[in-house]
Amino acid sequence: MLLTNEQKAILDGEKGETLAKVMKTLVMYGDAFEAEKLVPITSQYNHLVTSFGLKVMSPVYDLMQTILDAGVASGQKFSVDPRPLDKNVPANFLQNFVFNKFMYAKQDFYEQQLEKLGLMDKNAFSCTCYMDEVGNKPKKGDVLSWAESSAVVYANSVLGARCNRNSGIIDIMGSIVGYVPYFGLLTDEGRRATWIVRVKTTKKPEAQLLGSAIGMKVMEDVPYIYGLSDYIGTELDDATCAYLKDFGAATASNGAVGLYHIDGLTPEAKEQGEALIAEGAKEYIIDDAELARVQAEYPVIWKNPDAKPKLCFIGCPHLSLEQLKTWTDNIEAALKESGASKVAIPTVLTAAPGVLEVFNKTEYAARLKATGVITSYICPLMYMNNPLCKKMPVITSSNKLRTYTSARYYTDAQILEAITKGGK
């Protein structure tokens, strides 16, 4: 890799041993992809994936402390993924004990580290940092050092920024030195599609199911998708962005997609069209039967597959303001139809603290509360990553949550039915 004199000086230790190791990490990381150079990060803010003070992640906090002790700080302020704990979310005595005293015993310590390293503000905890209410929304063409798979795929695909699927720790190291290796999704060639996906369903496909199917098929490749804009339009309005957020999260977690193009909709597809498709691209056709097959093949790992759900999570990734309002309308209407006043399953809608703050100022907040639904800024994935929850029948409309936990996936319509009409 060709380094500038400044970069080489850092690598050679002229700014200290710790910074040299940070630079060495980035150079070795880039060398694995034959990166020819490091390029400057141009976004205003970074976004980190590691938000949780998991006791088992002590090596991460030790590394962060090494960085802090060396007097090194992030060159950018940053947002970070959601907090893992919220007392508003139902948990029994044992769960609370395990969460607070065992699993996330390092939470306060780690949040102090994040503040010292450059956290944007105390509320900058969300996987959807790009929401207007959170304020970390990169511009088209910005070079990022982000992690968080759902945020990376959104930034690349919907916002037109440039970011590789960086791992946690690599994210902060990029903004410490101000550079990232130039490879993959940072390059024009790396952003070309090697898959053509044709959506031939008879109705608008469920975002998280479609994303799952595509992710499992194309893995880390870039798909160019035809037929979807027939259903979700050609403008990036609130509803379409929310759809793409959920769709992208599923492609990234069920596979390893970091960028997708949607014909006639996403910025680069609008500008370049089919020129984005690489020669020899493979083809994948998705119809109703294919989506049904994908959903039917999800494993059910509940001890009793017929158990009545004890909890429902909606909002992984975090919901947008419009989604919170839509869920409120839909839950109210479904309850009215079934003659009930409260949801039949404890239900948690999750969103960024900033989004919830705005939502709570609307008339929707009281209406949602009246249905018995809880709102939270929590990360459902972090809540569920323990053996106690593995035994708990939890349902969700998040394919990401399904992938990483024992939660069972249902479409939005199925979830609505379950939480408002008896819990089956």
Place this chain on the structure above:
Amino acid sequence: MKKFQGRVITPGAVTAEAVVTTQGFNTLASLQMALQFGDKQVKCGDQNNAELHGKPLIGKALCLPQTIGSTTGGLVLYCACAMQKNPACMLFANHIDSLAAAGAVLADVWVDGVTMPVIDSLGDEFLSYVKDGMKITVSEDGTVTVED
């Protein structure tokens, strides 16, 4: 016995028993619960990976096409190495992905006393030839020897 030549991402020499997945290895889903709750065998926790689910990974030669899933993957791998609960080596049929590369490099640069050779670009034939339980020997130059 068959030899495969790969590219060295992080160097080292080791002999270990193969565990094989022909689908993407989801690092977070596979390792987190085992690391969090002290599973000494580090059994794979990924319910979506029928080839690996429930199998011990510590000290094994993990043969895979690539890793997938959450971008915590690299730091989870780094933690596994720092806790000495890592596979003996990771052998990729494909070009390494960004998350696995991050984990391998972080462990190499920041963890003292742990060597986890990582070799990539071993080819599709490697993954179709190698089976669970086969003896794998990794050399410093990226040669991977598979014995029935």
